[in-house]
Amino acid sequence: MSVTYDRVALIGLGLIAGSMALAMRRAGLAGEIVGTARSAETRTIAAEIGLCDRVVDTVAEAVANADLVVLCVPVGAMGAVAAEMAPHLAPGATVTDVGSVKAGVIAAVAPHLPDTVHFIPAHPLAGTEHSGPRSGFAELFDNRWCLLVPVEGTDDAALGRLRALWQGMGANVDVMDAEHHDLVLAVTSHAPHLIAYTMVGVADDLGRVTDSEVIKYSAAGFRDFTRIAASDPTMWRDVFLNNRDATLEILGRFTEELFALQRAIRKGDGDHLFDYFTRTRAIRRGIIEAGQDTSAADFGRGGKP
Ligand code: NAP
Numbered sequence: 529m530s531v532t533y534d535r536v537a538l539i540g541l542g543l544i545a546g547s548m549a550l551a552m553r554r555a556g557l558a559g560e561i562v563g564t565a566r567s568a569e570t571r572t573i574a575a576e577i578g579l580c581d582r583v584v585d586t587v588a589e590a591v592a593n594a595d596l597v598v599l600c601v602p603v604g605a606m607g608a609v610a611a612e613m614a615p616h617l618a619p620g621a622t623v624t625d626v627g628s629v630k631a632g633v634i635a636a637v638a639p640h641l642p643d644t645v646h647f648i649p650a651h652p653l654a655g656t657e658h659s660g661p662r663s664g665f666a667e668l669f670d671n672r673w674c675l676l677v678p679v680e681g682t683d684d685a686a687l688g689r690l691r692a693l694w695q696g697m698g699a700n701v702d703v704m705d706a707e708h709h710d711l712v713l714a715v716t717s718h719a720p721h722l723i724a725y726t727m728v729g730v731a732d733d734l735g736r737v738t739d740s741e742v743i744k745y746s747a748a749g750f751r752d753f754t755r756i757a758a759s760d761p762t763m764w765r766d767v768f769l770n771n772r773d774a775t776l777e778i779l780g781r782f783t784e785e786l787f788a789l790q791r792a793i794r795k796g797d798g799d800h801l802f803d804y805f806t807r808t809r810a811i812r813r814g815i816i817e818a819g820q821d822t823s824a825a826d827f828g829r830g831g832k833p
Contacts (some may be wrong), residue, residue, distance in 0.1 A: 532693045533622075539587055541565040541574045543655065544626045545600035545613050548666020549579050552695035554666045563601040564590040564726055566601075574661045588616040596693070599625035604766035605608035607636030607827040619644040622686050622819070626652055628713065628763070630677045630706040632770030638679065646686035649677040651732070652699060653717075670698035671819060685714065714774035718767055719782060722775070724756035725764075 534794035538545040545563065550726050552558045575583040580631040584590050591613045599606050604625055617623065619620055625644050627633040630649050641647050654672035656663065673693040678687055691701045704712070731750065732741045746754060768775055792800035795823050816823050 530556070532557045532689060532696060533594075533596040535594045535596070536561050537590040537597045538563040538580065538600055539590060539613065540600035540605075540663045541583075542572050542600060542654065542659050543668075545598065546574075546579055546661055546707050547666065547668035548598065548600070548626075548664075548697065550664055550666035551669055555696045555698075557693055557696045558596075562590050562594065568782075570661050573616060577662065579664070587613045589674055591616050593618050595621050596690075597621060597623045599623070599627070599684040602760075602763050602766045603629050603633055603770045605629040606633050610637040610640040614642060615643050616642045617642060620647045622628075622648055622690060624648050624650050624690060626650060628717070628767050630675075630709045632710075634677070634706055638669065638695070646683050647679055648682060648687060648690050649679070649706070650676065650694070651675045651693070651713070654699070655759075657755055657758040657760075660764070667698070670692070672699055674691045674699040674701050675704050675709055676701060677704055677709055686758065690711075702753075710771050710774045711777075714724070714771055714778045716773055719778040721756055721759065722768065722779065723782070724753040727753045728757040729790060753763070772773040787791060 538549060538550065540562065542565075547562065550562050552561060560582070561580040562582045562584060563574055564584050565574065568585075571583050572586065574580060587609060595618065597613065597617065597792075601609055606625060610623075612820055619642075623637075623641060624647075625633055625637065627649070628651060630651060634647075634649055637649075638647055643822060652669055652672060652674040653675070654666075654668050656672075675828050676687065676694075687703075694701050731737070732739070742750065789801065789804065791797075815821050
C-alpha cells in the first residue's frame with residue numbers, strides 16, 4: 529500500500545485514534561503520525577508505547593504542516609478543539625473526525641474552519657467498550673464500515689484520498705448525508721446502547737435478585753448488555769446530547785413496540801410473540817450473512833479485547 533498522507537495529526541489519543549495509528553502503520557499509509565491529547569498522562573502513555581511517531585503537547589504543534597487532521601475526541605469536545613486548531617491548519621489540508629454523531633459535529637466544527645481546508649466528516653462503525661491510549665488495535669476496522677459524510681461542495685479528489693485511507697485501514701466505505709447517518713445510527717447503535725444501560729440499571733436496582741446472582745447467571749443474554757453498558761460515559765453522554773431528535777424518535781417507536789409485546793404477554797397472545805421473534809431472527813441471520821458478526825455462541829468476541 530502507498531503513502532496516502534505525508535503527515536497525519538491525531539487529536540485525542542484513545543481507542544479510535546490508537547487503532548487508526550496502528551492500522552495506518554500496518555499498511556504504510558502515513559509518512560508521519562503526530563498525536564496529541566488533552567492530559568499529560570495520556571500523552572506520556574502514548575509516547576511510552578510508541579503509538580505515534582511523535583507525541584506533542586499542543587493541538588497547534590500537532591496540526592502544523594499536517595495534510596490530514598483527525599479529530600478523535602468526544603463529540604461534545606469537537607467544537608472547542610476545532611476553534612483551537614483552526615489558526616494553525618496548513619492550507620489544502622483535509623480535516624476529518626470520527627465522531628459517532630454527524631449533524632451536531634458539522635454544526636460545531638465547520639464554522640471554525642478556514643476556507644483553505646477540506647472538511648470531510650467520517651464515522652468508523654467499529655469500536656469496543658474499552659477506551660484510552662492502550663485500547664487500540666490494528667484490526668479494529670477490518671471489514672467494518674466507515675461512513676463518509678461530505679458537506680456541500682466537497683472536493684472529489686480530497687474525498688477519494690480519505691476513502692483510500694479508510695480502505696487501506698481495512699474498512700469498507702460508504703457515503704451518506706448527515707441527517708440520514710444520525711437516524712441510521714440511532715437505530716443501530718444509540719438506542720441499543722440506551723436500552724443496555726437501562727437493563728443493567730434495572731438489574732442493579734432489583735432488590736429480589738442479588739448482585740452476585742446477576743453476575744453468576746449473566747450468560748443467558750444479560751452479559752452482552754453489561755459489555756455495552758461498560759462503554760465510556762463521556763462519549764455516550766455526548767452521543768445522546770448531540771443526536772437527540774433521532775434517538776428520541778427511535779425510542780418512541782421502541783416504547784410502542786415494547787407495550788405491544790407487554791400486552792401480548794399479558795393476554796397470552798403466543799402468535800404475536802412467535803411472529804415477532806421470527807421476524808427478528810431473520811435480521812440476525814442477515815447480519816451474519818453480511819459478515820458483520822459471527823454465529824458463534826459468544827458472538828465471536830471471546831478472545832477480542
Ligand atoms: P477515548 O478512548 O475515550 O479517547 C478520547 C480522547 O479524547 C482522549 O485522548 C481524551 O483525552 C480526549 N478528550 C476527552 N475529552 C476531551 C475534551 N473535553 N477536550 C479535548 N480532548 C478530550 O474515546 P474513543 O472511543 O477513541 O472515541 C473518540 C471518538 O470516536 C468519539 O467522538 C466517539 O464518538 C467516536 N467513536 C467511538 C467509537 C467507540 O466504540 N469507542 C466508535 C466509533 C466512533 P485524555 O485521554 O487526555 O483525557
